[in-house]
Amino acid sequence: MLRLTRGARVVLGAIVGVVLVFMYVPLLLVIVNSFNAARIPSWPIEEFSFRWWVAAFENEALWTAVGNSVIVGLGAMLIALLLGTLAAFALQRFDFFGKQTVNLLIVLPIALPGVVTGVAFSNTYNNVLEPAGIQLGYFGMIVAHATFCIVMVFNNVFARLRRMNPSMQEASADLGASLWQTFRLVTFPQFRTAFVAGALLAFALSFDEVVVTIFTAPAGVDTLPLWIFNQMSRPNEATQVNVIATVLILLSFIPVYVSQRLSRAEEDER
């Protein structure tokens, strides 16, 4: 173990404290403000109330936006899980011409600015597919999200497969298991945590996406980030944003908790 002097411990502790304050004080402000009765949030708070919570829960446009975000997130996640896992297996298990190029092309979308992805898809949908009579609409938005969600699943699964002992698969076949049995009983359980982690990240990435959504959402369809974005410019309803932000802060504990549980379960197996 690394031993630190008393002075160093105090300094480092103070730095950690300052960082945590900067990270979490704004979040606390959001939560407190969600109970601010004032129409235009101001400081200090003069009256607390649940009126914006009630307003938010009765706001149908908000619920529709949440629904859209969940559907798009799940859709993009499913596409990413399927294609990302298959790609990871292909690139991990086989050697073929252009392997490095394929690898690069799969990972590139995560580095691409959202604006570029957005413009590219928007142009393709509006200028190529639509004149040809193909209307993707909602599904088009999901596909655009999936392009960068795939990377999350691919990277996680690929890294795990690389660490996996190849003789494990051989042992399974040797003991009489068919290819499917080997996958189900031996291979999948060993990359399951990477698979779930990839899924969580993919969903979170899609749920959070603003730029690509602006370009690809069909007319009149709002996802949650778009709805929040729009409310900010309409001060009358801005307070409801604090409510939904508070809910999201609480919900985000779930994936963090799950991923920590997963990595702990993993350590136990090693």
Add this chain to the structure above:
Amino acid sequence: MVDTAATPYAVELRGVTKRFGDTTAVAELDLGVKPGEFFSMLGPSGSGKTTVLRMIAGFEEATTGTILLDGDDVTRAAPFDRAVNTVFQDYALFPHMTIAQNVAYGLKVRKTPKAETQQRVAAALEQVRLAHVADRLPHQLSGGQRQRIALARALILRPRVLLLDEPLGALDKQLREQMQIELKQIQRDVGITFVFVTHDQEEALTLSDRIAVFNQGRVEQVGTPREVYEFPQTSFVAGFLGISNFIAPEVAERLTGESRAITVRPERVRVVPAEVSPAAHETSVVGTIAELVYTGPATRYIVEGEHGLRIIAERHNDHAPTDTAPWSRGDRVRAVWATEHAAVVP
């Protein structure tokens, strides 16, 4: 069609070649393993022995040639369609399953009834004396225990042939020697044919009924431990199994009159004073002691002598423990052996 008429072998390879790209790992190999025998494939790394094992298991496909199991052509059969099981060098236990689940795996994928599975798993664990670790995970076991679980997992399926790929390679020396005895006992108990891959000549000699010595994708010699040790048919076999004094034909001619390469084992060579003349049935080389090596049970003398020969002689330390070696470095001596004790290398 290959003639698969009654073969006396549990495993038979006919003209098997395996190429990886431009390299030939195994060349035109013919080999037969008899039922119930402990058969070792011995050779340095890269000699093709593991490739042969993997072809018998079905992990690699032979480029040409035929592989028969009990007379059935399995050359192109998938691993899960062959009545052979493998013990892997790294054991390849499934880390997310308990020991009992690992051992039960082969029965589970065959949809064996639960009661029978439980009873056979218990028996298999009992056989390797590890019934008490049934509920643990592989990483909680020691190397020797994992090794025995890998064995139990393969034997529970009662294969016709058990393939072992350097199964003791990862164990330390003491544990390895203990496991060798255990392995031999288990093999005798179950009566299954064992095909054992190793690069450790001592291990091969200790365990095997017969040994095939591999070198560069070919089998140099097949025989009982005594045959390959005492009567090596090639200079490679003589050099790979134990220490050997190899004497090239030209030099051998001057010593014995016959122009054929000979090898003689250090334990058959005596060191006597240079003045002592050898008997009629003996061959000898005069030289000086260049090195003395004390190895515990024996002392090794390296004699540098005529014709540029370096002869290694080994003397069993059966004298009083306080006695030191009768010779020291630089002494003029004669290395002597009975002429008939040297093996002629064809």
